Amino acid sequence: MSINERPALSDLISSNLGYPRIGGNREWKKALERFWNGSIDESELHSEMKRLRLEHLSKQQDKGIDLIPVGDFSYYDHMLDTSVMFGLVPERFNYRPAGPVPLSVYFGIARGQKGATASEMTKWLNTNYHYIVPELANAAPVLTENKPLQAYREAKQELGIEGKPVLIGPYSFVALSKGYDRKDLATIVRSFLPLYTRVLSELAAEGVQWVQIDEPVLTTLFPAEDLDIIQEAYETLTQAAPALNIMLQTYFGSLEHYKHLSTLPVQGLGLDFVHDDGENLQHVLQHGFPAGKTLGAGVVDGRNIWRSDLKAVAALLSQLAEQTSPTQLIVQPSCSLLHVPVSLEAEQKLDIELVHALAFADEKLEEIAALTAALGERNPSALAQVEQSADAVARFNSSAARVQTATDMAALLAKEPQSRSVPFAQRRAIQQDKLKLPPLPTTTIGSFPQTAEIRKARLQYRKGEWSAEQYRTFIQQQIKEWIDIQEEIGIDVLVHGEFERTDMVEFFGEKLKGFAFTQNGWVQSYGSRCVKPPIIYGDVLFDQPMTVEETAFAQSLTSKPVKGMLTGPVTILNWSFERNDIPRSQVALQLALALRAEVEALEQAGIGMIQVDEPAIREGLPLKKEQQQAYLDWAVQAFLVTTATVEPATQIHTHMCYSEFQHMIQSISDMDADVISIETSRSHGELIVSFEDQVYDKGIGLGVYDIHSPRIPDVAEMLSMIQRALRVLPSDLFWVNPDCGLKTRTKEESIAALRQMVLAAQAARDALAVSN
Numbered sequence: 008m009s010i011n012e013r014p015a016l017s018d019l020i021s022s023n024l025g026y027p028r029i030g031g032n033r034e035w036k037k038a039l040e041r042f043w044n045g046s047i048d049e050s051e052l053h054s055e056m057k058r059l060r061l062e063h064l065s066k067q068q069d070k071g072i073d074l075i076p077v078g079d080f081s082y083y084d085h086m087l088d089t090s091v092m093f094g095l096v097p098e099r100f101n102y103r104p105a106g107p108v109p110l111s112v113y114f115g116i117a118r119g120q121k122g123a124t125a126s127e128m129t130k131w132l133n134t135n136y137h138y139i140v141p142e143l144a145n146a147a148p149v150l151t152e153n154k155p156l157q158a159y160r161e162a163k164q165e166l167g168i169e170g171k172p173v174l175i176g177p178y179s180f181v182a183l184s185k186g187y188d189r190k191d192l193a194t195i196v197r198s199f200l201p202l203y204t205r206v207l208s209e210l211a212a213e214g215v216q217w218v219q220i221d222e223p224v225l226t227t228l229f230p231a232e233d234l235d236i237i238q239e240a241y242e243t244l245t246q247a248a249p250a251l252n253i254m255l256q257t258y259f260g261s262l263e264h265y266k267h268l269s270t271l272p273v274q275g276l277g278l279d280f281v282h283d284d285g286e287n288l289q290h291v292l293q294h295g296f297p298a299g300k301t302l303g304a305g306v307v308d309g310r311n312i313w314r315s316d317l318k319a320v321a322a323l324l325s326q327l328a329e330q331t332s333p334t335q336l337i338v339q340p341s342c343s344l345l346h347v348p349v350s351l352e353a354e355q356k357l358d359i360e361l362v363h364a365l366a367f368a369d370e371k372l373e374e375i376a377a378l379t380a381a382l383g384e385r386n387p388s389a390l391a392q393v394e395q396s397a398d399a400v401a402r403f404n405s406s407a408a409r410v411q412t413a414t415d416m417a418a419l420l421a422k423e424p425q426s427r428s429v430p431f432a433q434r435r436a437i438q439q440d441k442l443k444l445p446p447l448p449t450t451t452i453g454s455f456p457q458t459a460e461i462r463k464a465r466l467q468y469r470k471g472e473w474s475a476e477q478y479r480t481f482i483q484q485q486i487k488e489w490i491d492i493q494e495e496i497g498i499d500v501l502v503h504g505e506f507e508r509t510d511m512v513e514f515f516g517e518k519l520k521g522f523a524f525t526q527n528g529w530v531q532s533y534g535s536r537c538v539k540p541p542i543i544y545g546d547v548l549f550d551q552p553m554t555v556e557e558t559a560f561a562q563s564l565t566s567k568p569v570k571g572m573l574t575g576p577v578t579i580l581n582w583s584f585e586r587n588d589i590p591r592s593q594v595a596l597q598l599a600l601a602l603r604a605e606v607e608a609l610e611q612a613g614i615g616m617i618q619v620d621e622p623a624i625r626e627g628l629p630l631k632k633e634q635q636q637a638y639l640d641w642a643v644q645a646f647l648v649t650t651a652t653v654e655p656a657t658q659i660h661t662h663m664c665y666s667e668f669q670h671m672i673q674s675i676s677d678m679d680a681d682v683i684s685i686e687t688s689r690s691h692g693e694l695i696v697s698f699e700d701q702v703y704d705k706g707i708g709l710g711v712y713d714i715h716s717p718r719i720p721d722v723a724e725m726l727s728m729i730q731r732a733l734r735v736l737p738s739d740l741f742w743v744n745p746d747c748g749l750k751t752r753t754k755e756e757s758i759a760a761l762r763q764m765v766l767a768a769q770a771a772r773d774a775l776a777v778s779n
């Protein structure tokens with residue numbers, strides 16, 4: 008349907024689901040880090056946070072958004088905010104919540120503190136955002152403060168904004184927590200309902216119109232029997248605050264149980280019409296949408312950076328309006344804009360054709376406002392904007408940048424070997440013969456501290472104040488310093504330290520063809536840590552060696568093996584903003600072929616061990632079961648294409664960060680890496696059980712200490728991690744390493760922790776020698 012045939016949508020309103028916290032120039036990150044290092048005090052932190060919070064609200068208002076979210080801002084993470092609001096402070100912090108939880112305890116849970124390890128951190132659904140996992144063991148939930156209410160009051164008093172408080176719903180909150188038996192889920196959800204009831208009734212008493220309750224778990228494969236407690240929860244909440252309109256918000260997928268969920272006793276249902284494979288629309292068309300209910304239509308992509316084809320979106324909205332005749336339709340992004348950069352304003356260096364095809368958070372709000380105005384006939388000039396956007400998208404899609412060179416991937420692949428030439432058992436003997444490693448060899452995951460000095464050097468180089476030669480010499484000095492440190496500590500397999508890299512994905516994006524990179528396109532990954540995902544806009548191709556010089560230099564300084572270090576195809580794909588005009592699997596294979604060229608170049612330069620990191624392989628897993636195997640198949644294939652052509656004597660390593668791997672051990676094994684290192688320490692050994700079944704029979708290093716925390720682990724603690732793992736894993740396949748790279752730690756912390764780790768490995772070897 009064309010936009011001119013649309014039915015009247017005059018009561019259309021616009022909404023947002025969440026706005027990036029980090030600020031246009033990462034002011035948020037900088038304030039937090041200044042507070043943690045003691046440069047500013049708590050009151051200075053609070054005032055900077057408030058300034059940012061209000062600035063973000065004003066901006067959304069200026070863009071013309073009707074329903075502006077409040078309470079989505081956070082000092083670290085929104086799940087952690089909810090935990091402390093409910094008084095969930097783990098016992099080891101020795102704090103019994105009475106009123107609001109102090110900032111020191113809040114950051115303690117997030118980052119660890121003396122005598123108390125941090126709470127576990129894990130991926131937020133299928134994104135590169137990480138949340139702090141609530142601990143429900145021995146929990147006695149109490150309401151310590153009403154955070155959404157405070158946020159609402161602040162927006163109203165300071166800016167006159169009638170905000171829409173956002174909170175994570177009781178079902179998703181509990182489902183994404185740990186420390187309880189799954190069979191008790193309903194009881195636990197029930198125990199939180201009085202707290203939610205109080206929060207909502209106070210909001211209602213204050214005169215709040217709409218509240219957004221996020222239930223992202225509803226788009227995953229949750230057990231159907233949970234529908235009962237979900238039903239019960241929303242009956243309770245609606246009864247508690249009948250004057251309030253509850254928007255039950257879902258995102259990142261479609262609702263498998265649409266028929267049931269659409270009839271829950273709430274006033275609005277928010278659906279993702281972008282990342283749903285068309286299924287939500289099918290559900291609405293097939294089953295209808297309950298009369299009298301408001302449909303929150305997530306039609307603008309909240310997690311990728313492409314400009315919308317607003318004409319197509321307008322047609323979708325018209326279709327929804329016509330088919331469902333809901334009393335009200337709300338135009339909104341598919342999810343919170345937390346997952347995209349703030350604004351295109353700062354991007355002066357991108358190709359103009361590309362810029363016209365992009366939309367970051369602020370531009371997405373403009374799209375939503377324009378669409379609402381055009382369809383609602385509020386503003387005739389908005390129509391022109393809608394037409395323009397469709398033209399821009401079409402122009403870019405047919406541009407030379409986009410045109411595919413490698414069309415027939417299947418034919419291309421048919422010519423390439425996709426498995427190692429000899430099986431693992433044989434490779435292992437050949438490799439051990441060559442490498443002669445001790446039992447329980449020690450290594451690290453790749454990066455060493457990215458100090459202020461290193462970042463400053465890179466900045467000077469980028470600004471042209473330093474020559475390429477000066478920067479190169481500086482990087483070589485860093486490599487030399489750390490090769491010496493590693494040798495002195497007694498680590499068995501060394502790394503060069505990744506000093507030349509800004510980020511493990513951005514670095515490769517800058518060197519491969521088909522990528523564009525932004526100047527300021529930052530997105531929060533966890534806490535104050537941000538990433539600048541590169542943009543895959545065209546065909547990915549190898550250009551020239553990317554890592555050989557630094558790796559070979561490092562190897563020239565030592566007789567111990569140095570592991571080459573690459574980021575794998577699936578991770579580069581998952582942590583970039585990807586093109587969406589061709590299938591993801593095809594982009595992954597293009598990446599794999601490009602990276603294979605690098606693997607071969609390293610091998611030719613005499614590097615005998617190559618690590619191809621795949622920390623993001625798990626988060627790309629589709630939320631729906633029927634799509635998972637196909638994904639795993641092409642992901643494994645991409646890894647094999649990258650690594651399979653090396654000699655049997657060349658040892659391939661891979662690394663993955665903490666994830667729920669239980670159901671994909673077979674696929675991990677099929678990747679056929681000689682050694683895998685996996686982050687485990689924050690899960691306190693739970694992951695080991697997954698590898699117990701003996702499906703996994705290759706080299707394995709389970710992280711023995713948490714690198715996300717500044718705390719230095721002691722020898723006994725790591726020794727017990729090793730020994731616990733050795734109860735289920737064969738000692739001749741076991742490696743000792745930290746959880747992940749050390750780039751976020753200081754030099755002192757890293758050296759101290761690695762010394763302890765080598766002592767722990769030595770103690771474990773001694774114990775093995777005695778028992779043999």
Ligand SMILES: Nc1nc2c(c(=O)[nH]1)N[C@@H](CNc1ccc(C(=O)N[C@@H](CCC(=O)N[C@@H](CCC(=O)N[C@@H](CCC(=O)O)C(=O)O)C(=O)O)C(=O)O)cc1)CN2
Nearest residue numbers: 462463465466508509510511512532535536537538582751
């Ligand atoms: N892409 C990605 N995703 C990931 C990970 C990862 O490593 N990469 N790891 C896991 C955990 N997530 C992480 C995400 C980010 C960081 C991280 O350390 N980020 C750095 C930024 C890295 C970076 O690109 N740094 C630039 C520096 C950019 C900068 O701040 N420059 C300053 C100047 C330099 C200075 O004085 O500091 C400026 O422009 O103002 C560089 O090295 O060159 C940070 O937020 O601090 C760590 C882990 C999961 N997801």
Ligand code: MET
Nearest residue numbers: 452453454620622747748
């Ligand atoms: C997020 S996984 C990180 C792997 C990388 N080689 C590093 O050590 O930083």
Ligand SMILES: [Zn+2]
Nearest residue numbers: 622663664747
């Ligand atoms: Zn990692």
